Amino acid sequence: MKIRTSFPYETTHEDLRIPLADGTRLYARVWRPVTDEPVPALLEYLPHRLTDGTAPRDRQRHPWYAGHGYASVRVDVRGHGNSEGLPGDEYSATELADGVEVVHWLAARPWCDGRVGMFGIAWGGFDSLQIAALAPEPLKAVVTVCSSDDRYDNDVHSMGGSVLAVDTHAWAATLLAFASRPPDPLYAGDAWREMWLTRLEAVEPLLPTWLGHQTRDDYWRHGSVREDYGAIRAAVLAVGGWHDPYRDTVLRLVEHLPPDRVRGIIGPWSHQYPDQGLPPGPAIGFLQETLRWWDQHLKGEDTGVMAEPLLRSWISGSHPPATVYAELPGRWTGDVTWPSANVTPVTYALQGPPVLVRSPQHTGLDAGRFLPSGNDADLPPDQRADDAHSACFDFPVPADGGPIEILGRPRVALTLRPGAPTGQVIARLCDVAPDGSSTLVTRGALNLSARHGRDRAVDAEPGEPAECVFELNGIGHTFPPGHRVRLAVSSAYWPWIWPRPDAAGFTLEPDASTLLLPVRAARDDAARATDAAVAFEEPEQAEPLGVTVPATLGDDDLRPERLVVRDVATGEWRLEVDPRHGGTRVHPDGLECTEDAVETYTITEDDPLSARTRSDRTIRLHRPDLPWNVTVDTRSEIACDATHFVTAAEVICKEGSEVLFHRTWEKRVARTAG
Known part of the structure; x- marks a missing residue:
């Protein structure tokens, strides 16, 4: 830099x-x-x-x-x-x-x-x-x-x-805390307290609103x-x-x-x-x-x-699974149109007899963070555990041929017979190395009720064939010779996706199902020259602000970023996430800002109605020179039964040790499609 x-x-x-x-x-x-x-x-x-x-x-x-x-x-x-x-x-x-x-x-x-x-x-x-x-x-x-x-x-x-459990909740909890923070008297003047109290009276948790749509x-x-x-x-x-x-x-x-x-x-x-x-x-x-x-x-x-070029893209080289990479292998490419003339859809037919897919509800704990931001535990680890809870279809990349390079959105067309009127299907594309390690490349999901369009909810007919066609998220990736392209199909993906009330899963019919990959190859010298010409300067920035992070007792005893806890006797799985917003930062203008947050996602492996989320967050703003010392504590939760989401939230705001504001909310929201 x-x-x-x-x-x-x-x-x-x-x-x-x-x-x-x-x-x-x-x-x-x-x-x-x-x-x-x-x-x-x-x-x-x-x-x-x-x-x-x-x-x-x-x-x-x-x-x-x-x-x-x-x-x-x-x-x-x-x-x-x-x-x-x-x-x-x-x-x-x-x-x-x-x-x-x-x-x-x-x-x-x-x-x-x-x-x-x-x-x-x-x-x-x-x-x-x-x-x-x-x-x-x-x-x-x-x-x-x-x-x-x-x-x-x-x-x-x-x-x-489908409702996203992971960031629908985490982001709503974050916004509740953010909206509850006070103006800063150094900039807002003596009116800061009146502005804050007026603001707090208007604060409402956004979760019930979002879940209502x-x-x-x-x-x-x-x-x-x-x-x-x-x-x-x-x-x-x-x-x-x-x-x-x-x-x-x-x-x-x-x-x-x-x-x-x-x-x-x-x-x-x-x-x-x-x-x-x-x-x-x-x-x-x-x-x-x-x-x-x-x-x-x-x-x-x-x-x-x-x-x-209209689109300049990085196409990653194959890499072993890890939760953080300083840099990824790969190269820059350029496409002068999109969809690109350099990309050809290639269809892979699934094979095999019908297979029952009834994934345990904790399938997806190795999904990684929905909104990664450069932390050590953000990205998905080895996918073999989630693969074991999925129906997997492998397509070898011939060892004596060239690599398969993809750019764009893969697509699946799956024929399945639902076991219940509601449910979900999740598709993951993985790069499987000769040693069996499985690196997540991209993924997608479809709520069965949305198979006719995202603007409506139509229950499936149990036992009857249902055509489920959906795209996975876009990606640029290279599968090298000797590796396998893996399509893994599951019926659960917690805590990313909130489970539907029934865990019956579905029967997948491979002989009527396909995977379509957007395979990219520069077709002529002009296209190859366009790729080769894509380049960027080295990063530069203005001088930094000079925020300091003082050392404190306990710095060596931080919570794990992502901790998975299994209760073997009850079948409960708990994911605890520290989003690494914590610690104290001292700004050049004298402000000390301290934050701490933890998110918890709990589910029992055989019960979709056991899904629970909780977020706890504390924000302290302190100006020793004024003096000024305020604290915002928030709690947010979602639970569910077969017919409703159940939401709860709490905000406590203090100046010093005095509680200036305290409010709790509870609301039930009907489950119409989520």
Whole structure:
């Protein structure tokens, strides 16, 4: 990583409040080049607290952009950080309308030339895409990283029409804690306590709302830009990683947006900016790549970025299973169209007699983290345990031939006879080495009730043939000669997917089932030259913020990141996850921020109604110099019976030892499709 200390422009920065039409003021931090000429503005807009939560990340990139001639602006959405107003649901109509106002406000500043770009990762990337679909005239270009065009089927709520247990719960619990944090008196002034108490009165757990929409309805269509790609007028650079759950959005955007205003990059990364250097790598010079995008679309310079292939992809080489990789083997490729002329669908017919698939309910404990972010236990370990609970079909890669390279979304067409009206089918694609080790390549799932479409729930007829056709998540991977391509099919996948009430499973009919692989091969010299020309600069960033992590007693006695506990007598399995948000961080402005979180997922191997999730989180914010000391404790749970989800939540907020706010919630939500 190169730390850049000198730039074409000297820079300055200030904090300010952006007024909205309803009188609400949003807190903003602006970095600008020192120049008398107006410049384009870049906006990163999300709720995660610019004065502490994202401050280290912001410092890496906003001053860097300012040093290259842009006004780079970070804004907290209403009800979060030091912004006024009340918190709401993800990507609410109010939040998006506020974002449009901010775009126009920036364009009207005397230091702005009227042209605006938006960028962000995750929430910031979502907002960038969704605000682009509202088409404010000043917004000319977007860089969206690890974001989604489909809030129902490519987010943390659902997968293949099934409720996601793992991040539906973990993310809702995180947002409950985040929304309950107070403004910082150093920036909000004496009004911080009144703002906090008013905010807390408006906080509501989002779990019951999300669980109340178990099919793709208008709730999920809101903010899903795939409903109308044509509404987006800005130029879009879409970026993702093969170990991030949102990478399929990149494939859809480069397919559906006009090729003269979209480009896609998919690397080996997890849920991170591609310059951060977190596992798995290699990292790239992402800031330089985005500068080419901004200069092209906001300054009118021909940077050559639109002469790049439509989609630049990393295709990983085969690698043994592990939960973390510093770097993955592989190579960059370029495709000038998508779907690509270099990719040919190849069908593999499953073989064998009918097989009963009735997986134990704990199948999936080796799935890895849904939203990996570079931690040591994020990625899936050896898949042999989950393979043993699945029906497996192996296709050898001939030892005397070439490798099989795939790029895109594999697809399965499975004929099965359900044992009950409800259920799920999960397909995993694995790379099996000669020693028998099984590396997860990609996966997909289908709720049987969604086999006729994600917008409806139709029960299956037990014993009658059901055609289940669905895609697995996109991937770039190479299966070498002597390895086996394995398709593993199971009826359970906990804790990723919340189980349906009946564990009857299904009978799979291999002779009427197929696997389709998107096999890639550069077909001519021009295609091979395009692949060879894909390259990126080394990563660089601005000087770091200087957050310190003080050593404390017990640092050598951390909880395991992922701990699986089996009760042999009862058949109960418990997964305990430490998402590694913990520890104390001391910011240069004097703020001490301490976080601790643990997530627990419990199930009995023969009882889908035993599924339980729980999240406990503590956040402490402390300013010794003011003095100021506040604590937010949250608890969130989901359980179920045959007809309902049962949710519970609790928030306790203290100033010092005094409890200022305490509320609990309990709600039952009917199981319509989940």
